[in-house]
Amino acid sequence: MTKARSAIIEILAAARAPLSAASIHESLDFTCDTVTVYRTLHYLEAHGLADSFILHCSDHGTERYYTARAEGDGESLSHRHWFHCEKCHRFIDLGACTLENLVRTYENEYGIDVRSHTLYLTGLCPTCRH
Numbered sequence: 537m538t539k540a541r542s543a544i545i546e547i548l549a550a551a552r553a554p555l556s557a558a559s560i561h562e563s564l565d566f567t568c569d570t571v572t573v574y575r576t577l578h579y580l581e582a583h584g585l586a587d588s589f590i591l592h593c594s595d596h597g598t599e600r601y602y603t604a605r606a607e608g609d610g611e612s613l614s615h616r617h618w619f620h621c622e623k624c625h626r627f628i629d630l631g632a633c634t635l636e637n638l639v640r641t642y643e644n645e646y647g648i649d650v651r652s653h654t655l656y657l658t659g660l661c662p663t664c665r666h
Contacts, residue, residue, distance in 0.1 A: 540568055540576045545604065548586055553627035554601035554618060577602055589654040594622050621661035628661060 547563045548555065555563075561573045580586035585605050592598045603616070619628040639650045 538576070539566065540564075540572050541580065544573065544576050544580065545585060548580075548602060548604035551603070553629065554589070554591075554603050556599050556601055560602065587652075587654075589656065591620060591656060591658075593620065593625065593658070596625050617655040617657075619657045619659070619661070621664055622658055623660055623664040626661055630655075630657070 543564055543566070544560055547560055557570065557573050557577060560577070561568070561570050564573075577586060577588070581588060581602075586602050587605055588600050588602045590598060590600050615633045617630040617633060619630055620626075621628070633655075635653065635655065639653065642648060643650055
């Protein structure tokens with residue numbers, strides 16, 4: 537395990553919200569170029585240690601966000617769903633996944649095998665609504 541891989545896994549595991557590659561790069565306590573961060577994130581995803589999703593924000597553009605995964609079991613450390621405020625760009629944790637029954641219904645109805653999913657909602661948080 538390289539220094540960059542170890543550090544990025546620690547950053548993702550400690551994060552309370554999804555992180556962009558830029559924010560991960562800023563969180564590193566050693567000098568490292570952004571290419572190394574992207575390559576490391578790609579490696580971590582390919583080896584089941586990180587997940588990502590692409591979010592389009594009307595104010596901030598389109599960006600990929602990353603979260604940690606638990607080693608070995610393939611389940612996210614905290615497979616969470618997220619709300620993203622389009623005004624303040626804050627993520628609100630909507631809690632653990634509660635879509636199991638819906639996913640099973642889709643699998644049975646359409647004969648599919650769902651292996652993963654991503655859910656995020658966008659809009660205005662309570663502070664920005666007022």
